[in-house]
Amino acid sequence: MKKLIAALSAATVLAGPAAAQDTYFPIIAKGFSHQFWQAVKAGADAAAERNGVSITFEGPNTEAEIDKQTDILNAAIAKKPQGLGFAALDSQAQVPALRKAADAGIPIVAFDSGVESDLPLTTCTTDNLAAAAAGADGLAEAIGGEGKVAAIIHDQTSATGIGRRDGFLNQIEAAYPNIEIVDVQYANDALKATETAKAMLQANPDLKGIFASNEGAAIGLAVAIKESGSDIVGVGFDSGKSQKDAILDGTLRGSITQNPVGIGECVVDSLAKAMKGEELPEVIDTGFYWYDKDNMDDPQVAAVLYD
């Protein structure tokens, strides 16, 4: 008997979030350990409280584990939730799994990267092309519109990696004829980005600037600039304490921040609206900002920066 009670209470604990309230949305991100995802989670939690719904926030260990993320997705669908938030690691591969959810009548809101299908009611996302183009503008302006530049991109295959790379490269090519892009390399953690940036500086002594496409790449770029004593212009992406400190002490010129808290809020708010039968636009642009030493303390910028 005791065992049975223990088992029952354990089951209640496990089923907790779903059973405690009527409305439950599983939110499936691309990861959870990165600061960016923690900020998305904070936004989602806040919106969940405001809307009186319960959520869970999950993601695979690394952004390469598409199969693991699909497992998480299938498990979530099996719980028959009232709505589903999903940031696809692959914009096409997971469409069949999502179709199951749609067939079961579960409203889907995509976030961060889109899904190439009309299954999601809306997508809460940063326009990565436009955001990286703004980074290109910031870099170009700081080097006076001419000279050699390079880019360190966090990933070859994801929509954010491709979008930010192309956004940066296209803008430089289109708007700055006197700037030459000499190298584009990939580095998926801060230490690798450090060594990559140092090799770039070594190979191109006349390099004027480097663009780094996420937090890890930006941390590595800052370490490399500091260690080599170089005076090149570094521009980053996202925030985090290391990157903010590097901008404050002049190691990096500035950075592009997305609005991760806004992305999290948008997902839960959109799902809540969908339940009420409200119409949603195809894409909700959650916005981005260029920030540097001068505007880091502006309330609207400070609100979306995270440590």
Add this chain to the structure above:
Amino acid sequence: MTEAATATPSEQARKGLMTVGTLQKAVAFVVLVLLLGFFSIFAPNFAQWSNMVNIMQATAVNGVLGVAVTFVIITGGIDLSVGTMMTLTAVVAGLILTNLGLPLPLGIAGAVLFGGFMGSISGFSIAKLKIPPFIATLGMMQIARGLALVFSGAKPIYFNDTPSYYYIASESSISLLIPGLEIPNGVLIMFGVAIISSIVLTRTILGRYIFSLGSNEEAARLSGVNVDLWKIVTYGVSGMICGVAGLLISSRLNSAQPALGLGYELDAIAAAVIGGTSLSGGRGTVLGTIIGAFIMSVLTNGLRVMGVQEEWKIVITGVIIIAAVYVDIMLRKKG
């Protein structure tokens, strides 16, 4: 293997080490020199002192992790947890220094001792619970990764309250003594770890037993060696060295990044293997591993300076690993 089974396994292992091991180290060294020569000719701006410093600095973390895994591989085991263990010890240093505000020496000791503690747990699972090393350290890899996230609250821990922490790996204290010799502290620490480890392996009882475990564990057991104990000690030492790597990486990034570390174990194992450490145990040297780590970072740095795509860099590294093991097999046939 059969010859080693005939009595005094450690003596046999040492003899093998002298002949085949020395030869392979020489081969690895020649490869390193050839690579340096190749890039000096074909990669503009490669052959500069500043870039040699870059390469040494890029070798430090992988070199130290390579030494950690060398201890274990010589016993005939494997350690898949060195990468995430490095991250976990960095987080522990962060907890001690930043969250508890304790002085620097305690942070350093804490990271190294905690690494030793976690390593001995791996050793205990392997020696006492008879779990194969691959599985035991695969589990430990996940445990360390998870604990690093739990302890840190999945957030980086910064060392801004302990400004001297940055000097552990970056800056160059030796240049104050010998002006112009701008070798970063992290590189000196790697060489320090290598020298001490080399002495432990070749001149101490622990080293003797590590080799005899690898060449013939049963013979070692029959001759009265407390096999289980020495295995636990070996994995503990390996964990402590991971702690040193944790200090190096977090000092350089001025933060303990809790999500980092997966994949570093494979680079460390590759460094050991390229340097002639045999995955079947009983044979390997610290010097070889350090040369192996240098080969990998010269290759990475040189290809990056040449502007070769990251994708191809990965392919080429894979080819080098296979080539190194092929050389190992060929030399063993002759040996």
